[in-house]
Amino acid sequence: MRRRKANADRKRVAGFRQAFGVMRPYQAVLWWALLIGICAAGISTIQPIFVSRVVDEFSGGITIGLPMLIVCLLIVGAGLTGMKELLIERAGERFAYDTRVALVELIYNLPIPRLEKHDRADIVSRVTSDVTAARMLLTSGIIDLAVGGATVIVSVVMMATIDPLLLSLALVAVLVVAIAVYKLGEKARPIGLSMQDSIGTLAGHLSRAIGSIKTIRAARATKAEGLGAQEQAAAVRRAGLEAANLRAIIQATTGVAVQLLIVVVVGIGALRVSVGAVSTGDLAAFIMYLMLIVTPITMMATIVSTLGEAFGALSRILELQREPIEDPGPDQEAAAAVRPRLDSPALEFDTVSFAYSLTRASNQPVALTLDNVSFAAAPGAVTALVGPSGAGKTTVFSLIERFYDVTEGTIRIHGRDMGSMSRDEVRSRVAYVDQDAAALSGTIRDNLRLNAPSADDETCAQALWKVGLLAEHEQAREVLDRSVGELGSRLSGGERQRLAFARAILSQAEILLLDEVTSHLDGRNESAIQDVMRSGDDQTVLVIAHRLSTIADADRIILFDEGRIRDAGTHRELLGRSELYLSLARTQFITSDPD
């Protein structure tokens, strides 16, 4: 029990420390807001003095001076409060903007293995709804609590000067309310966290469903998948209801307590007036001060429950921010100082081993996806990687792109160890068309310019023409302006592949990695792509394909099986000596005639 309390205390302290940490960059504005808020609060605490005087002097006739002063104070107080709100809201907007920008940059630079561990939509909800919730830390919380605290202190002092007895009575009641609110508020943080978590999971479920909607419909799994989403929605609802119940209890408790407090103070205050202990004006001022104390306390009830949500959201944002970004590798200048060796292969794998997961499962050796792989691709040559499904071909490409780092061994580009190059340099020298040939939402032009931002329309049109995406009768501008839909949904599979290929051509990289770029193409388009692959004399091409016609022409074919290289040679050499290659040619390669 004691340990749980200590844990809760530690979490609360950590929560406040984190909150102050994120507010630090906005402290100048927040200090101003606090100062202005305190001035506004000061003005509200002066008003009862004048009201008291007006009430006590009422019998002697009304003078216009004091009421005018009270009205002026009211106007100035309202103006200052407005200014304070504006400053706080502006700081909140800046916080939301800065946090979102930082998170987006982080997400774009997370190492691929870390990114694969997270649910995509959960990451999105951290950038969107969690930031909105955490913004409440600045806008509806800590400054108001501080200003409220200052108001309470001044009001209590003023009440003590009016009637200490009445004050002690009021304070006991206020203290009881404050403790009740605090105790209830303690429950808000875990509820807030579970609510933000449930929203993240629901978003994940939906994005997965929308991404695979055709598969789900075709499998008639709409209902079952819908039920999954409903369960998540129910979890959000449960957490939301818990939060709402808590809010209702806090507000009802404080509401009743405040009413009781006022009734008691007015009752006992009237008694004190009747025995001449205080004047009527003093009682009016006392009640005004009491209201000034009560407002921050009732406000505290709302603040405490919204702060729970905000702390929950903040801890999810900070959890993501603690993720390390992809190591960019050595800086560009140091890397460029190492001269390439012109007599070396364009790309070389030297005894490379790789495992996706480096953790052993129950004393088992680490499962290697690539085991002691060595091969070289000559400059300007076309090298094909073939092998059964799951042999490790795509993994070879992922290592060349440095999505993952090798577990053992070295990869060299023109004789230079890739580890001594920055990731950016590697990616500028290697163009990759992946298996899914992803197209990004936007126009065909946006897709083509992804890694050639300065390419003009004519250059883009040439690339489209080469891959057969621009017919003679078509206007280049119209084709370039065409929207591809989300993830290229308005393009056919073959068009997506050709668009991805055109993008790779435009990058003018020295090494082209083509993973199944011909699988959706008809014979005519396939041979057009092959012509382009062959036409770049300086471009080294590595291609993974299940089409015999794409592979048979390759200068060298490397045969993979279970993460190892089984053989390498030309199509004819392998047909003559490799059982595995022959069986692949008979069963896997897309052709009617293996020879």
Ligand SMILES: Nc1ncnc2c1ncn2[C@@H]1O[C@H](COP(=O)(O)OP(=O)(O)OP(=O)(O)O)[C@@H](O)[C@H]1O
């Ligand atoms: N991101 C990943 N995390 C963990 N394991 C992975 C990952 N990607 C691939 N694997 C595993 O690594 C092995 C090799 O996969 P890879 O995609 O390289 O095979 P492939 O030869 O390209 O297969 P295919 O011809 O079917 O595309 C497979 O067993 C696969 O399950």
